[in-house]
Amino acid sequence: MNVMIRTILFSFAILLSNFAYASPDATTIFCQKYPNSGLCEDQAASCNVCHAGPPSLNDYGLSIKENIGGDLITNLPDALGKIEAIDSDGDGASNLTEIEENAHPGNADVKPGKDITVEYDRKMAFKRMKANYCGESATYQELKGLEAAADPKDYMHKALDVCLASDYWVKEALHRLADNKIMPNAAIGFGGSVVIGDYRFDYRLFSYIMSGGRDARELLSADYHVDENYNKIEGTVAREEGLQLGERIVIAGGQPLEVGRRVGMITTQWFLSNNTMFADLPRNSASQAYRAYLGLDLAKGEGLMPVPNEPRDVDNIDIAKPECAVCHSTLDPLAYSFASYRGIEIGVFDLLLNRIGTYNEGRTDWGGDGVIFGQPVQDLMEWASVARESDAFKKNLANMIFTQALSRKPFPHETAEFDALWQGLAAENYSVNAMIHRFVEMGSFGGKIK
Amino acid sequence: MKNLAILLLTAVLGSGLASCTKQKFKNASSSPSHAPGSKDGNDPAANKTPDDPKEEGMLVWKRYRAFEKGLMAGLELSKDQLCQEIETFNCIDKVHLTVLGGNDPFENGQHERAERPSVLTAVAVSRVLMAACSQRADLDLQAGSAGASVFKHFDLGAAAPTDAQIQAQATELFQRLLARDPSTEELSAIVDAKGNFASNRGLAVGICYAVGTHVENIFI
Numbered sequence: 001m002n003v004m005i006r007t008i009l010f011s012f013a014i015l016l017s018n019f020a021y022a023s024p025d026a027t028t029i030f031c032q033k034y035p036n037s038g039l040c041e042d043q044a045a046s047c048n049v050c051h052a053g054p055p056s057l058n059d060y061g062l063s064i065k066e067n068i069g070g071d072l073i074t075n076l077p078d079a080l081g082k083i084e085a086i087d088s089d090g091d092g093a094s095n096l097t098e099i100e101e102n103a104h105p106g107n108a109d110v111k112p113g114k115d116i117t118v119e120y121d122r123k124m125a126f127k128r129m130k131a132n133y134c135g136e137s138a139t140y141q142e143l144k145g146l147e148a149a150a151d152p153k154d155y156m157h158k159a160l161d162v163c164l165a166s167d168y169w170v171k172e173a174l175h176r177l178a179d180n181k182i183m184p185n186a187a188i189g190f191g192g193s194v195v196i197g198d199y200r201f202d203y204r205l206f207s208y209i210m211s212g213g214r215d216a217r218e219l220l221s222a223d224y225h226v227d228e229n230y231n232k233i234e235g236t237v238a239r240e241e242g243l244q245l246g247e248r249i250v251i252a253g254g255q256p257l258e259v260g261r262r263v264g265m266i267t268t269q270w271f272l273s274n275n276t277m278f279a280d281l282p283r284n285s286a287s288q289a290y291r292a293y294l295g296l297d298l299a300k301g302e303g304l305m306p307v308p309n310e311p312r313d314v315d316n317i318d319i320a321k322p323e324c325a326v327c328h329s330t331l332d333p334l335a336y337s338f339a340s341y342r343g344i345e346i347g348v349f350d351l352l353l354n355r356i357g358t359y360n361e362g363r364t365d366w367g368g369d370g371v372i373f374g375q376p377v378q379d380l381m382e383w384a385s386v387a388r389e390s391d392a393f394k395k396n397l398a399n400m401i402f403t404q405a406l407s408r409k410p411f412p413h414e415t416a417e418f419d420a421l422w423q424g425l426a427a428e429n430y431s432v433n434a435m436i437h438r439f440v441e442m443g444s445f446g447g448k449i450k
Numbered sequence: 451m452k453n454l455a456i457l458l459l460t461a462v463l464g465s466g467l468a469s470c471t472k473q474k475f476k477n478a479s480s481s482p483s484h485a486p487g488s489k490d491g492n493d494p495a496a497n498k499t500p501d502d503p504k505e506e507g508m509l510v511w512k513r514y515r516a517f518e519k520g521l522m523a524g525l526e527l528s529k530d531q532l533c534q535e536i537e538t539f540n541c542i543d544k545v546h547l548t549v550l551g552g553n554d555p556f557e558n559g560q561h562e563r564a565e566r567p568s569v570l571t572a573v574a575v576s577r578v579l580m581a582a583c584s585q586r587a588d589l590d591l592q593a594g595s596a597g598a599s600v601f602k603h604f605d606l607g608a609a610a611p612t613d614a615q616i617q618a619q620a621t622e623l624f625q626r627l628l629a630r631d632p633s634t635e636e637l638s639a640i641v642d643a644k645g646n647f648a649s650n651r652g653l654a655v656g657i658c659y660a661v662g663t664h665v666e667n668i669f670i
Contacts, residue, residue: 127629127670131512137520137667140625168515176563179555186556406510407565449508 026050027304029076038102038415047301050106059088060095060106102415116413118447122146125446126156132405133163133436135172157437164433170211170230177404178206181265181292183274195241195250196344196356197270201225206265208232213431216397219293220388222264225255235259239354251346252356261359263384265293267341269357276343280364281315283328285343286335294387295396298327303392307333307371314366337370337383339363391422398422401436405445414444460660509669511567513551518542520667521578524626525586525658526599533581541581546574567668575663583658587651600626601654611650613641619654623661 030049031040039049050061057065063086067079084096091098091108098105101112126146130138142159149155163169182202190198204226209218225233239253255269265271266289276282290296296303304327311332313320319328342350342358350356361367370377373390377383387393398421403409410418421439428434439445512520521532533541542550549570553560590598591606603619604611611619620640624632632640640657647653661667 124670128510131510131516131670135515135519137512137516137523138629139523140629143629172515176553176555179553180561182555183561184555185559189556447508 025073025306026076027301029073030080033077033080034099037099038412039099039104048106049104052106058106059090059108060104063088063095102412110412112412116411117450118443119450120441120443120446121448122152122156122446124448125440126159128405128445129156129160129163129440133160133169133173134166135168153441156440160437160440164211164436170207173404174207174210175203177210177400178203181288182206182270183288184270185274188274189270190240190253193248195248195252197252197268197273198240198254199268199270199274201237201255202265202268202270204228204230205268209264210432213429213433216425216430216432217388217393218264220264220266220384220393223259223262225268243351243354245351251344251351252354254354256354256356256358257341258359261341261381263380266384267357267380272338272341272357273344276338276341278344280339281332281335281366282338282341282343283331283335285338285341287331289338289387290334293396294390294392295399296392298331301327304330305374306330307374310371312366314364333369333371334383335370336366336368337372337377337380340367340379394422394425397425397430397432398435401432401439402444405439410444414442417442417444460663511551512668512670513563514542514547515552517550517575517578517667520627521582521662524600524623524662525582527582527585531582531585531589533578541574541578546570546578549574550578571668575668576659579659579662580655583655583662586658587655590654591651601658604650604654606651606654608650610644611653613644616641616644616653616657620657620661623658627658627662628664628666 027047027049031037034040048058050057050064052058052061060083063083064076064079067082068075069079084099085094087094089098089104089106089108091111093101093103093111095105097103097112098110103112104110123143123146126143127138130136130142146152146155182199184199184202186192188194188196190200205222206219208214208226208230209216209222225237227233233255236258237255239256241250241253244250252269252273257267257269261267266285271288272282272285275285275288277284287298290298290303294303298304306325306329310330311319311325311328314332314336319325319332340359340361340363342355342360342363344356368378370379370383372383372386373392375386377386398418399409402418402421421435421442424438425435518529518532521527522529529540535541535545539545543552547554548560548564549568551563551567551571553563555561586600587606590601593599595602595605598606600622601619603622604615617637617640620637621632624630624636640660643656644653647656
């Protein structure tokens, strides 16, 4: 059912994408010229630097068009230079200023934000902290306590520790943060009418790793699971419900994947079942892993890093043509590493032995051909190790925590704080709790504009 | 008549939902700046929202759970005693979850929550507040002034309260629902509005509602 909906949506997306999607070569040239621009933070700029929504160009894209005089790729560096002093979107800041100061040259709503000063307000920060991490409204007594405290900062951080260990944070807020990564669906999850996996494991694993000061890189490396009491389970986990093929269909459950082939959230039975489904080349699994844990959404043109001579069209769907290759020269090599893990397979043995989501080296011929961030990788273990050590992984963690708390992305004037947020992760062993303790002290969390 | 009085009181406090619906709700959490037009691409109104981090854009929406727990603690009500649709479905976890800032991923496939409140948020906040304040008033009325826990500064069933009693009650509600003391202007606005209410219970619920729907209880 899901598959059909996806196929239909896909045909639609393909129809829409038949016009010239921004060339990834063009974004690469842009970022070679402006490597320090905020627009190139994710190694390659995304299409929206020049496009309002393809195919239409935004004001900056139009300026380029007017100044290009010939072939896009050869003339682009020149054209970019020519329009640096112009203010294409008419917001009062030149294109170069916008590119260098984390704003946007083709969107008048996004201007450099250097002149904004904020003043930290601890009372407000305390209230936000209680609401966001405890799911409670700060009380009159608590705020009096804050006022009277000899060390208000310490008072707040002690309260934050309590919140970060609370059921609200661990079993509710973090679960909601995981929703768009796990993508649950009651009809096909545990207890549903056609059970293809048990995503309760996914939620628990996510919350466990994101709390308790644990190393968040385990999102892409954990070889264990977590039970209802949030204790680790080592080894494989048997399914709770046996195979059923009657009125209810139960074809999966537990965690059958061998420990040595696990890399956290992207090798749970649910993840592989729900994303790989019946595909030989699990593009959806790769794309969802890239989106959920590296913050790069290929469907929006983010994180394009084309691999030469790809896509090879391993599954013969004529995907090497340019309008598909724009994205699939990045996506297909990303997806090869997922091909050695079974999706939904319905052979008798697969069903009897609970094989969905298990490892099968010989599943395809291309399981060893993966490439992520330009780096060839032999298998998903290596893929995940490159992924979890990347800046994209850290930025995504910081972005998750930032947007969860403030319901928005950083403003341009907050770029330095945001960078400090993710850049500080390594020194704290990737503890999300430690990152939150730093975050609540920042102007973006507790500041008022002066 | 009774509702009109409450609206009037809410309006004089300068805090009502009407005003936040019009301004704050529209501007709060304006769209992100790093990915212009992409995340909000299908919402034309969002694209027009200026990205200037003005005060409204910096405010944070107090979402469903903190809002709920705040009312439970402030009015000493259990979860079940808060608003229930046809006495069965919890208003916050079920009926109004989305507009109060939550999402139901399992049954409804909502994998993301709303970025900002909508006009319907005001309706839901209003309903939950009215139900909670009325519930507390009924419980306190039954308990009598000696046993009342929140509305204890004047007798809900008796004759008109003094100004001092009204001020004491209002102060109690500010502390319980907004975690601060009221200003003198706020107190006198409340005292001035007393004539609009036909009963002590109505007045008590009116103050509770007006304080609870204050913009400070919705944005931090």
